[in-house]
Amino acid sequence: MAEQHPSEPASEPPSVLWFRRDLRLGDHAALMTAASHGPVTALFVLDDTLLASSGGPRTAYLFRTLRALDADLRSHGGALTVRHGTPQDVVPALVQEIGAAAVHVSADFGPYGARRDERVAAALGEVPLVPTGSPYAVAPGRVLKADGTPYKVFTPFYRAWSEHGWRRPADSDPARVTWLVVDGDAIPDDPATDAELPEAGEAAALETWKAFQENGLRHYAKIRNRPDLDQTSRMSPHLKWGTIHPRTMLVDLEGGNDAYRRQICWRDFYGQVLHHWPSSAHDYFKPDMKRMRYDGGKHADEAFETWAKGETGFPIVDAGMRQLLAEGWMHNRVRMIVASFLVKDLHLEWTRGARHFMDHLIDGDLANNQHGWQWTAGTGTDAAPYFRVFNPVSQGEKFDPTGDYVRRWVPQLRAIPGAAVHQPWTQDEPPADYPPPMVDHKVERLEALDRLKAISRET
Numbered sequence: 001m002a003e004q005h006p007s008e009p010a011s012e013p014p015s016v017l018w019f020r021r022d023l024r025l026g027d028h029a030a031l032m033t034a035a036s037h038g039p040v041t042a043l044f045v046l047d048d049t050l051l052a053s054s055g056g057p058r059t060a061y062l063f064r065t066l067r068a069l070d071a072d073l074r075s076h077g078g079a080l081t082v083r084h085g086t087p088q089d090v091v092p093a094l095v096q097e098i099g100a101a102a103v104h105v106s107a108d109f110g111p112y113g114a115r116r117d118e119r120v121a122a123a124l125g126e127v128p129l130v131p132t133g134s135p136y137a138v139a140p141g142r143v144l145k146a147d148g149t150p151y152k153v154f155t156p157f158y159r160a161w162s163e164h165g166w167r168r169p170a171d172s173d174p175a176r177v178t179w180l181v182v183d184g185d186a187i188p189d190d191p192a193t194d195a196e197l198p199e200a201g202e203a204a205a206l207e208t209w210k211a212f213q214e215n216g217l218r219h220y221a222k223i224r225n226r227p228d229l230d231q232t233s234r235m236s237p238h239l240k241w242g243t244i245h246p247r248t249m250l251v252d253l254e255g256g257n258d259a260y261r262r263q264i265c266w267r268d269f270y271g272q273v274l275h276h277w278p279s280s281a282h283d284y285f286k287p288d289m290k291r292m293r294y295d296g297g298k299h300a301d302e303a304f305e306t307w308a309k310g311e312t313g314f315p316i317v318d319a320g321m322r323q324l325l326a327e328g329w330m331h332n333r334v335r336m337i338v339a340s341f342l343v344k345d346l347h348l349e350w351t352r353g354a355r356h357f358m359d360h361l362i363d364g365d366l367a368n369n370q371h372g373w374q375w376t377a378g379t380g381t382d383a384a385p386y387f388r389v390f391n392p393v394s395q396g397e398k399f400d401p402t403g404d405y406v407r408r409w410v411p412q413l414r415a416i417p418g419a420a421v422h423q424p425w426t427q428d429e430p431p432a433d434y435p436p437p438m439v440d441h442k443v444e445r446l447e448a449l450d451r452l453k454a455i456s457r458e459t
């Protein structure tokens with residue numbers, strides 16, 4: 001059943017705006033294009049393939065974001081039509097139901113999204129699937145080297161990306177859109193999760209961004225590596241789901257703030273790496289590293305569980321893993337430390353850790369996550385060299401010098417003051433309810449380097 005707002009009959013056929021990772025109404029290029037052709041029906045497809053790859057916290061956060069988008073649409077006379085099913089069935093069915101002339105989307109450059117869109121375009125036949133804009137400041141494929149090949153190294157990419165520039169925000173005022181409301185399925189209840197999630201939706205994204213500009217941005221370059229100060233922007237879940245476009249943020253960064261702009265560029269960089277090398281989502285970007293000896297079997301499974309629960313006996317690692325379970329988010333520096341620990345101290349493959357992160361992160365993003373893991377594991381493009389092994393104690397002392405981060409997440413260590421919290425075993429009476437270190441870092445570092453030497457000898 002379709003209901004049109006405002007009540008004036010429209011002469012032009014409607015179109016469908018199919019939302020995916022662009023769950024906002026402001027600065028929305030595809031919405032602008034759709035609205036310029038006539039009435040618009042807002043659609044979101046609950047696609048089982050994507051839901052199956054998302055853990056409870058991210059799914060719950062998605063559902064909250066959808067509810068917020070629906071409420072925003074309703075305040076402008078529209079509504080979000082949610083349909084459960086396979087996109088190549090659902091989208092053409094809706095097109096037929098309302099007689100839509102086109103389906104508008106923000107382009108998806110991920111491996112699954114690109115394949116899905118090809119299938120949907122084929123199923124739509126004569127009705128075009130029209131991409132306008134993307135989740136990135138500069139769409140993957142636009143910034144290339146002089147010889148036309150993609151960048152594998154960040155710094156020259158950053159230079160070329162800055163020179164290329166990006167469009168101004170799109171003026172997609174939802175009040176000017178004629179919405180065509182169509183019945184759909186209910187947004188499901190949130191799946192159970194123990195994680196305490198931040199506010200979802202476009203208004204929350206804009207508020208978070210505003211608060212960060214007022215309080216955190218000025219000090220960002222100095223404090224971005226300090227999990228104890230906890231003053232990074234926390235924009236990642238919003239960027240993941242597109243409740244804000246990076247362009248909206250870049251406009252506010254004009255005239256300085258290079259350190260923050262670089263981080264937005266890392267996101268674009270990994271987006272284009274995944275676009276040009278889709279297999280890097282699962283395969284080692286440096287194939288030689290696949291030949292390294294990694295641990296498997298029961299002992300490795302137990303070590304993985306200990307790491308995942310945050311019971312390794314290394315305070316900064318445990319604090320990070322517990323923050324992940326409690327908030328569905330972890331500070332970037334700590335993501336690097338826990339990832340390094342899994343790969344270089346426990347000798348497990350990065351893919352295992354990446355899967356665990358994707359299960360728990362509300363900002364879980366295939367491009368950022370897989371390449372963040374490959375970077376830390378020394379297997380990726382422009383990666384930290386494998387032989388650079390993070391020492392979890394000195395990393396803790398350097399980046400959590402107050403010890404506040406560890407004490408926040410590991411209650412068993414709260415009685416230990418200052419940076420001494422990073423070595424609880426040196427206390428006269430180490431806390432009885434906190435485990436001793438599960439490995440000897442010095443020994444495991446040498447073991448990691450031996451394993452690297454073994455594959456270097458073979459090549």
Ligand SMILES: Cc1cc2nc3c(=O)[nH]c(=O)nc-3n(C[C@H](O)[C@H](O)[C@H](O)COP(=O)(O)OP(=O)(O)OC[C@H]3O[C@@H](n4cnc5c(N)ncnc54)[C@H](O)[C@@H]3O)c2cc1C
Pocket residue numbers: 224232233234235236237239240263264266267270330331332333335336339357361363364365366368369370372373376
């Ligand atoms: C092992 C590992 C896994 C990661 N997994 C993810 C993930 O699944 N999703 C995700 O969004 N980020 C991931 N990152 C990158 C980074 O940790 C997060 O983007 C950041 O911690 C989010 O917090 P923030 O928004 O406060 O960041 P800020 O420091 O405020 O940065 C602003 C934004 O820049 C982008 N950004 C910052 N650092 C990076 C980076 N290293 N790579 C790519 N983009 C970056 C993010 O979109 C972020 O929101 C991962 C990093 C590592 C080392």
